[in-house]
Amino acid sequence: MIWMAWRQHRKQLLFTVLGLAALAAFVVPTGVAMRKSFADKGLDGCLSSASQRYPDSACVAALDSFSNEFGGLAIVGVLFVVLPLLVGLFLGAPLVAREVEHGTHRLVWTQGVSRRHWAFVKFGLVGAAALCAATVYGLGVSWWIAPLHDAGSIGSRLSPLLFDMQGVVPIAYTLFAVALGIFAGILWPKVLPAMAATLAGFVAVRIPLAVLARPRYIAARERTYPVIGAESAPDPDPDSWLLASGVRDASGRMVAPHAEIVCVPNSGGPAGGCADVGIDAYNWQLYQPGSRFWPFQWIESGIFVALTVLLLYLAIRRLRRLT
């Protein structure tokens, strides 16, 4: 049966490997170039020596230069977010749908192998291939993006899209996409509808989870500081993910949403916005600290792995009734 599954899917697996190779052809050279530039500019020293939030001007210039050189690549990185979906569409959705569409299920399900056994082997082989591909891709992109993140070129690792393309979540997304594709192919045993359903289902789960659920995995922290007095936002963790911010007056009422006001003390006169909000007003921010990157990665991966298991269970149950 393993021979059979391998023979049937070797072409798809070959294309997956080719896809990864194409990805590597982009990621490896640019990644190496970034690291080289990072070292040449002495950014390691800049970032580690000080533990200071305000590096000296030479370092600022070096960081700016690095960001200008490579910051644009982050846009390309956004494309990586769709890769798990592609695996689900091309490996998952046709798995059962194509058998039924071509009628070959009538051949293979009337041999001496039960449907459940058949499903275990096929799902297992394709799932294992997807797992390997996703691991390579997830680790590769994490490696690639690290200098950009360290140099502060792209913002918090927790922010949407950046969170989604590194760490372990790409692996979980890929497994979920494959399971979703298989399940859709059993519900609509035709390749094209199954692919469409996979696409719709993947987007319908991923986006609400990322937008609505992710900011709430762990209770967000609040930070307040006066509008007068502070030189700038006291940011203990430059990698934190800002969820909401604004200016509140003394009673706590939001007077200027999405704003931050900082006035120079004792400047006198109607300086900036301070005159409008009163001296008792304070800046308010709701944020997730950057140190929660890995807890968030494991929580989100856990959710998608659980969904994967559920979908595979339902798929195998339904497969026995598929006629």
Next chain:
Amino acid sequence: MDPVLETDQLGKRYGRTWALRDCSLRLPAGRVAALVGPNGAGKTTLLHLAVGLLRPDAGTVRVFGASPYDNIRTLADVGFVAQDTPLYRDFTPVELITMGGKLNRRWDAALARHRLADLGIPPDRPVGKLSGGQRAQVALALALAKQPRLLLLDEPVASLDPLARREFLQSLMGSVADAGTTVLLSSHLLADLERVCDYLVVLNAAQVRLSGAVDDVAASHRQLVGPRHNGEPIAGVAEVLRASHTDRQSTLLVRTHGPITDPMWTVHEVTLEDLILAYLADGHAQTSHAAWGVLT
């Protein structure tokens, strides 16, 4: 002897339409049975129920005494060639034979290879590039390599030209005769199967119209020609299947339950073909006229 295939009040429904209904039949071992009926009569449904691809919605189906649904122990004894002979089109015949060996505990790869070699089928060409007749032969070889005790074939010759039909059926009969395999093969044309089958199941509009050994069926049906008939009973006649009348004369196709001795009637034998047509004409549905909004 226990029947190889037995159905009792078997029914299968798609949505609200019954594809097969109240189907009761017993197929004795060693028979080569023809399953005849027009397109859409339920032949494929019956075969899929027998090979465990479908689960009955009513009644039971038993193959070698067990329900075949997703039952690999029973399926090990059943060879099946589905309609349009589905095969993995990018596999070569050699790979398909290897596949069969991996998927079945009992597998005679040498038999399959010999068959295909005798037929001159190229071993290394993807089956998607073979002709329809060659593909049908490959599918049959795969089914026979299981050394099945029951062989089910769904319209195996429908896509073949007349020469390929004859070759296919000849090679099929050559293989099953020695092993004593029970065969059930479907077609919408009896002419395809008349030469090879010794048992007959006629299916029309989701129901079994007739089933029995060809000899019994032939012996129990007669054509009667005599004076104009107005429906009064005739001694020895169980059922009038079809009647056509002229002013003075009637021609009846009847099922008999005894000798017809009435000298008024001239008795003729009937061909199997006429007989089946009579059973099939019987069930023609008129509902579509209403659906089309036309009057008959």
